[in-house]
Amino acid sequence: xxxxxIAMLLAGGQGSRLYALTxxxxxxxxxxxGKYRIIDFPLSNCVNSGIxxxxxxTQYQPLxxxxxxxxxxxxxLDRLHGGVHVLPxxxxxxxxxxxxxxxxxxxxxISFIERYDPEYVIILSGDQICKQDYxxxxxxxxxxxxxxxxxxMEVPWEEASRFGLMxxxxxxxITEFQEKPKNPKxxxxxxxxxxxxWDILKKYLEEDEADPESENDFxxxxxxxxxxxxxxxxxxxxxxxxxxxxxxxxxxxxxxxxLDPEHSGIDxxxxxxxxxxxxxxxxxxxxxPDAVVENSMITDGCRINGNVKHSILxxxxxxxxxxxxxxxxxxxxxxxxxxxxxxxxxxxENVTIGENAVVGAMPDGENSGVAxxxxxxxxxxxxxVGPNAMVSNNVKDGEEQW
Amino acid sequence: MVNSNIDALGIIFxxxxxxxxxxxxxxxxxxSIPFAGRYRMIDFILSSxxxxxxxxxxxxxxxxxxxxxxxxxxxxxxxxxxxNGGLNIVPPFAEKTVKVYNGRVExxxxxxxxxxxxxxxxxxxxxxxVAASFDFGAFLEQHIESGADVTVxxxxxxxxxxxxxxxxxxxxxYYTLDLDGxxxxxxxxxxxxxGVQNFSMNIYAIERETLIDQISQAFVRGYVYYERDILxxxxxxLNVQGFKFEGYSARISDMKSYFDENMxxxxxxxxxxxxxxxxxxxxxxxxxxxxxxxGSRVKNVMAADGCVIEGDVENCILFRGVKIKSGAKVxxxxxxxxxxxxxxxxxxxxxxxKNVVISENQKLQGTDSFQVFVEKGKRV
Numbered sequence: 001x002x003x004x005x006i007a008m009l010l011a012g013g014q015g016s017r018l019y020a021l022t023x024x025x026x027x028x029x030x031x032x033x034g035k036y037r038i039i040d041f042p043l044s045n046c047v048n049s050g051i052x053x054x055x056x057x058t059q060y061q062p063l064x065x066x067x068x069x070x071x072x073x074x075x076x077l078d079r080l081h082g083g084v085h086v087l088p089x090x091x092x093x094x095x096x097x098x099x100x101x102x103x104x105x106x107x108x109x110i111s112f113i114e115r116y117d118p119e120y121v122i123i124l125s126g127d128q129i130c131k132q133d134y135x136x137x138x139x140x141x142x143x144x145x146x147x148x149x150x151x152x153m154e155v156p157w158e159e160a161s162r163f164g165l166m167x168x169x170x171x172x173x174i175t176e177f178q179e180k181p182k183n184p185k186x187x188x189x190x191x192x193x194x195x196x197x198w199d200i201l202k203k204y205l206e207e208d209e210a211d212p213e214s215e216n217d218f219x220x221x222x223x224x225x226x227x228x229x230x231x232x233x234x235x236x237x238x239x240x241x242x243x244x245x246x247x248x249x250x251x252x253x254x255x256x257x258x259l260d261p262e263h264s265g266i267d268x269x270x271x272x273x274x275x276x277x278x279x280x281x282x283x284x285x286x287x288x289p290d291a292v293v294e295n296s297m298i299t300d301g302c303r304i305n306g307n308v309k310h311s312i313l314x315x316x317x318x319x320x321x322x323x324x325x326x327x328x329x330x331x332x333x334x335x336x337x338x339x340x341x342x343x344x345x346x347x348x349e350n351v352t353i354g355e356n357a358v359v360g361a362m363p364d365g366e367n368s369g370v371a372x373x374x375x376x377x378x379x380x381x382x383x384x385v386g387p388n389a390m391v392s393n394n395v396k397d398g399e400e401q402w
Numbered sequence: 403m404v405n406s407n408i409d410a411l412g413i414i415f416x417x418x419x420x421x422x423x424x425x426x427x428x429x430x431x432x433x434s435i436p437f438a439g440r441y442r443m444i445d446f447i448l449s450s451x452x453x454x455x456x457x458x459x460x461x462x463x464x465x466x467x468x469x470x471x472x473x474x475x476x477x478x479x480x481x482x483x484x485x486n487g488g489l490n491i492v493p494p495f496a497e498k499t500v501k502v503y504n505g506r507v508e509x510x511x512x513x514x515x516x517x518x519x520x521x522x523x524x525x526x527x528x529x530x531x532v533a534a535s536f537d538f539g540a541f542l543e544q545h546i547e548s549g550a551d552v553t554v555x556x557x558x559x560x561x562x563x564x565x566x567x568x569x570x571x572x573x574x575x576y577y578t579l580d581l582d583g584x585x586x587x588x589x590x591x592x593x594x595x596x597g598v599q600n601f602s603m604n605i606y607a608i609e610r611e612t613l614i615d616q617i618s619q620a621f622v623r624g625y626v627y628y629e630r631d632i633l634x635x636x637x638x639x640l641n642v643q644g645f646k647f648e649g650y651s652a653r654i655s656d657m658k659s660y661f662d663e664n665m666x667x668x669x670x671x672x673x674x675x676x677x678x679x680x681x682x683x684x685x686x687x688x689x690x691x692x693x694x695x696x697g698s699r700v701k702n703v704m705a706a707d708g709c710v711i712e713g714d715v716e717n718c719i720l721f722r723g724v725k726i727k728s729g730a731k732v733x734x735x736x737x738x739x740x741x742x743x744x745x746x747x748x749x750x751x752x753x754x755x756k757n758v759v760i761s762e763n764q765k766l767q768g769t770d771s772f773q774v775f776v777e778k779g780k781r782v
Contacts, residue, residue: 034691035707073478074686259693268690269710279686283677284439284706284720286670293700299691300440300707303670312691 002117003082005138005195007051008109009042010102011126012059017247020374020392021348025064028126030251031331031349033258033268034297034312036277037068038245041131042124043075043084044275049134051122053082055112057105059098062088074278087112101216107205118198123218125192129254129266130242131273137195137236144172146234147200148226152188153242163189164219166235174233177223188235191242194218200231241265248390252346252370255312255329259295280315280332290321299332306336314349323353327362331375344387345371354381354397361387407455410524410542410607411487415509416444417464418529418604419574422564422655425775426755430469433461433530435654436738436756438667438676440706440722442473443654445684446533446676451526452480453680454538458487458522462509464494473685480683490516505626510617517614525613527606533663534651535679536605541645545607548584550643552612552633555605557647558598564656566594577602577629579644586642589634602629603647650675661753661773664719664736668702689722697728713743730760734770752776 015027022030028039039056046054054077058065065086072084087109089098099105106113106123113121120141122134132151141149152166167176167186178185204222208214214221226233241264245251257264268275282301287293292307301316306323314332319325323340333350336342340353345360353359357379360371369388379385380397389401416433426435433444444461451459459482463470470491474480477489492513494503503509506527510517517525524545526538536555545553556579565576579600580588593599606628608616616632625631633642650672652663667673689708694700698711705711705720713730720726721738727745734751737743741754744762751768752760755778760766764782768774776782 074688269693274688275690276688279688281681281683283441283673283682284704285692286668286673287700287703287705288670289702291701293694293698295696296694297691298694298705 002119003053004118005051005120005122005134006053006055006082006113006116006118007042007046007122007124007134008106008113009039009054009056009124009126010105011039011056011065012099012105013127014060015127015246018251019248020372020390021248021251021346022061023374023392024061026058026060026062026126027246029065029068030245031314032129032245032251033255033275034299034314035280036268036275038129039065039068039126040075040275040277041129042126043072043077044273045130045132045134046124047075047077047276048273049132051134052077052079053116053118054084055109056084056086056126057099057109058086058088059105062086068278070278075276082116085112101214101221102218103205103208103214103222104216106201107209107216110202110205113198113202121196121198121201123192123194123196127246128191128242128244130191130238131240131266131270131275132193132238132242133273137193137238140236141195141234144234145232146195147197147232148223149195149234149236150174150223151191151193151238152235153191153238155187155189157184157187160184160187160189164192166190168235172235172237174227174235177219177227179219188237190219191238192218200226241267248346248370248372252329255346256310256327258312259297259310282315288321291319306338328360337381344368345373345385347373348375348377350376351379352377353379354383356381357383357385357395359385363387407457408539408542409522410456410526410538411520411522411610412448412451412456412459412538413510413513413525413527414444414447414459414461414530415506415527415604416461416467416470416530419531419655420466421574422531423657423660425657425777426660427466428777429466431463431466432654434467434469434473435660436721437533437652437654437660438664439704439719441533441682441684442470443533444470444473444530445682447528447530447536448480448482449682450534450536450679451528451538452482452683453535456526456538457482457484458490458520460490460492460513460516462492462503462513464503464509467491467493475685479685492516505631506628507617507620507625507631510613510628511621514614514617514621517610517617520610522610525606525608525610527604527608529604531655532603532651532653533676534603534647534649535677535682536647536649537679541605542607544645545643548643549641551608551641553607553643553645554579554586554633555603555645555647556600557603557651559601560597561593561595561599561601562653562655562659564659565592575627575630577604581644584643584645586633586637586644588637589629589642591630591634600644600646603651604629605645605647607645649678652676657753657773657775658771661736665717665734667704667719668717673704687722695728698726713745734768736773749774755779758782 011028015022077084165178261267285302288305299315305321306319309326311328318335320338327344331349339356374392378394383395384400386402482489692709706722708723712728713726723740729745731748746763749766759781
């Protein structure tokens, strides 16, 4: 049976700017929002939009991601025909290659796509926090009679030059593409989410592959080629919450925005558009008799006996009596021992913060760094981790890291 | 075949002791009573079985079992969606000659054909009114090593008042054991004795063939109760041994014990003890993490995911999806799934069933010995 549209999710990114957090896992597997991982968003969007076939293209440190996706059951993507498939690079009779670029990753999986004989293919990116109905996007694509559409966000003009921009006419038809231009002609930033008619995508992927000069990238090669040939290209304006969480500060910010759904627009409490995830299965969390919890999100398995303010605690986090946690993102299984002070920072999974240790600091004038502690790290008793530090090795008792 | 699991199948009787908690089983059964924030009673015994390597479990339901079917589904959360074995829910099979079963004997008789066709050497039977992490591995090991015909698990504790108050002819029989070493010499039915007793947990290990023989014979004689009619009269010839369970257990015997056993979990030592033998699985709801909004005040609370807290909460167990609006005061309460306490409401010593709404400025006051209970779906 042919599928109307299937999704291809680019999840190979290393996320090198998240350094300490992506030492052992791919960026899409980075935990987010108390019980999710980044990839839960595009996957849940797919299933909520009615897309039941998703190919996930992995390359960098895929172990955690593979295990997390499993058979796709948490997202209801364990299907007889379709469902979720993890697609790493593989060896063929003619040789083998790593994915050379985003376009090459799709090119290498043309035979996967053809099994489902889709009319449309949506290309998604595994490093964004966004709740989006892809069926609306497809409706737009069909109404415009487009061959290619890209989802775009209006961004403030002064920031426009940081993005890939789509210049459009009054019918949203794309007339020009500017990649991080000095003089932006548009403020419509590409979200890196594309819908292609499959025949068009296949043609351009094959053509791109044949070009030895090409970087095999959607933004740098495929889109300019489509423009050159004056294909029917449209920009679909998306106005909901969207955040590229490629840096420590944007990841921290997006987590903090979860605490303020009324203003930030990222509402994880929406029954109509649930974000699914693989469950920790831990028992309910426990707030002790002397704990103070203010404006925070707390997940199953946590034990809170200290003070927690404006923070996100993932499953199984322990905050001992007398510890202080503020403006912090603390990932699963981490223990914050008595008297420790953890502020304005990201602490990854299974970290131990020793007694009276200090991690991060509240912003003070120009100094507003988000301290980051990588997974499994032991921060010794009385140790100090400064607000700009990125720690991926153990810090001894009493030692300081800036 | 590689022996990766223990050589026993499980049988659970989910309706046992239903009549001790009539309010809670108005439209469910003992096994599906919500407990400990995010679980149902059956999750404990079922997960314990799975954690010990039992992957063939039959649940013989009697009545009011829709909620249990909904909860268990195909058994996926317990890893019991198996080609061989797995979860097997047995509803009553009404025939002209067979009525809905009363005791364990009739229940087992209804699955005799199934039992005969299984391969496991042993059978483990349990009720669902006790929440515990039970080590069936150790249990079965003792059974095999002692050469017993039947092994029964018990706890050493005083009988709950609620049991002692049951009428002599109540259908909910409970059993205390006299022991000589580990050998059971006498099974007392509905004893009123005070002081610490060997209180049966109604968890049994027995060889499958032996059980089939016992049930076949008992059924033709019209026997109903396994303990009263099969074990008790034959303790001289039948080698019945006791297995003392020393772990943490929570036994639901009436509304008060339901409240107390929930509240006891506010002590982290109890909470840890209840979950000390691996994970307890339950149906996944995909709730978001619990949100404590600015202005909320919480002390000594156990809450599951999906709650939104804006008001004051102290000494409470909150199940999944509970909403406490700003200005509401909630103390010493057990609030089941999706209960909403609207602003200005003030409740103390209250148990709410699922989907209850406590409306604005409503006051409800129970006491430590008698809690106000609000039934499922009610708006107060």
